[in-house]
Amino acid sequence: MIKTASKRYINNFKGFSREIWILAIVTLINRAGTMVLPFLSKYLKEDLHFSLGEVGWIMVSFGCGSMLGSWLGGKLADKVGFYKIMIFSLFTSGLMFFGLQYITSFWGLCFGMFAIMTVADMFRPAMFVSVGAYATPETRTRAMTLIRLAVNLGFGLGPAVGGLIIMAIGYKGLFWVDGATCITAIVIFWIMVKEKTKSPYIDKKHPDEILTHSVLHDKPFWIFLFTCFATAMIFFQLFTTLPLYHHDQFGLTEFQTGLFMTTNGVMIFFLEMPLVSVFERKNVHKVKIILAGSILMAVAFFVLMLDFWIGSLIISLLLLTVGEMFAFPFSNAFAIGRAPKGHEGRYMALYTMSFSLAHITSSKIGMEIIDRFGYRANWLFMGILGIIAALAALYLYNFLHREPKKT
Structure with a gap:
């Protein structure tokens, strides 16, 4: 076996x-x-x-x-x-x-x-x-x-x-x-x-190429970038506000927090590639998978509002990790597949910039909310942001079906 x-x-x-x-x-x-x-x-x-x-x-x-x-x-x-x-x-x-x-x-x-x-x-x-x-x-x-x-x-x-x-x-x-x-x-x-x-492989014989000639005029891609920014922003809480929460709310040591981080890495190492292979074999639309990942990330932060129960940390981590495995690999593939011939670099630049911007804002906004209103308010904000990201992905999915060529 x-x-x-x-x-x-x-x-x-x-x-x-x-x-x-x-x-x-x-x-x-x-x-x-x-x-x-x-x-x-x-x-x-x-x-x-x-x-x-x-x-x-x-x-x-x-x-x-x-x-x-x-x-x-x-x-x-x-x-x-x-x-x-x-x-x-x-x-x-x-x-x-x-x-x-x-x-x-x-x-x-x-x-x-x-x-x-x-x-x-x-x-x-x-x-x-x-x-x-x-x-x-x-x-x-x-x-x-x-x-x-x-x-x-x-x-x-x-x-x-x-x-x-x-x-x-x-x-x-x-x-x-x-x-x-x-x-x-x-x-x-x-x-x-x-x-x-x-x-x-990137030519007119394949359906990955789209009609637009400039990323500035590619409305679906900008909707996609917002979804990437929002999901990255809430995911980065794992490395910024969550370690503080572990200590302040439940008194966990640095070693115990480190075990949570390790669990995230181990799950990704063993499960992400098989998950991607299953979705590819079933030919599931990439945006549908990104949408599901956004929802899982949102739920992960709503679960954290059960701040009287230490088990909420484990459930939240599992949901957040699975959401990451759904959203991020397929967002990579969507971005490069969306780019018209000769514009791949510009598209991937904006894609990576959405993560850089999320990295800058995630810690600052999260810390400000916690300082002013407490941890629960931050978890609520991040959960709502995840739902907004999911709605944007749903709008993107419907928009793509109205295009002459689909990504």
Whole structure:
């Protein structure tokens, strides 16, 4: 029985091109190397002795750089090709991480973080375009899921290794390792993957192409972006307000909160790819799955209003994780599939920017609501936002059926 289950799980990973596997390995190395990020606030406050307000402004600079980098990366991927942008982004940001450790002034770090994230996040939309180029239409959603698994696994490994490096040689070691992994990852990619400027799969023979010639005039895509922003904003509560709630409401330790985070990662690792494969075999419309994911995320936060029962944390986490597995892989695939030929970078830029914006606003809005009105008010707000996202997805689904060509 275990052998059969293992075989079925492994079968979900078949059919990918060599380039997709290399891209997943490169992504894993790169994400595992971004171990500066989880410790950045702690480094700024404890090592450089900035106030919480100053740390907040440096993190805002970080987020603004991420937004600009996502936009530039997508636009330049269409102009000069994703391959060149990926190599430039990781190699240059690797060198910049080496230099960042020597900047210790407030304004220097504001400009430094803005600059490094502008360069570093040019990689993300270009990487998504590369998946569209190296994967067939039949494997594109699963390929996006494979990259997500690599990202999640990398983020899981990074903080643990980062903690050991801090204990051994201090925070400065993180910058050296982060820079080195960026450069190592992209050198592997450059040696093993040859440039492909255009995908043979994105053409007029396939129904994934739509009639619009500019993303600015693609109304359904903007509705989709709002759904992405809203679901990402409520999901990011898992890493911002929920750890505080665990301690304040139920007295959980950092270790116990860490177990919740680990549960989320383990569920994604073992269940996301099989779920995606099932939905693909049944040919379920991507927007329907995103809609279901939005509803599950909303319910996850309504459950948290049962703040007298610790079991609500477990039920909420399960619902939130399943909602994530429904919404995010298929939103990746919808975005790249929606893009007309030659506009893939612009579409993926806006897609990644919606997540960057959600990352910036999620913590700030959540903290403000909690500070003024308490945790229950925040859970209610996030739940209602999830329902609004689901209604937007439902409107999008109906809108798509009125188009001459459907995505």
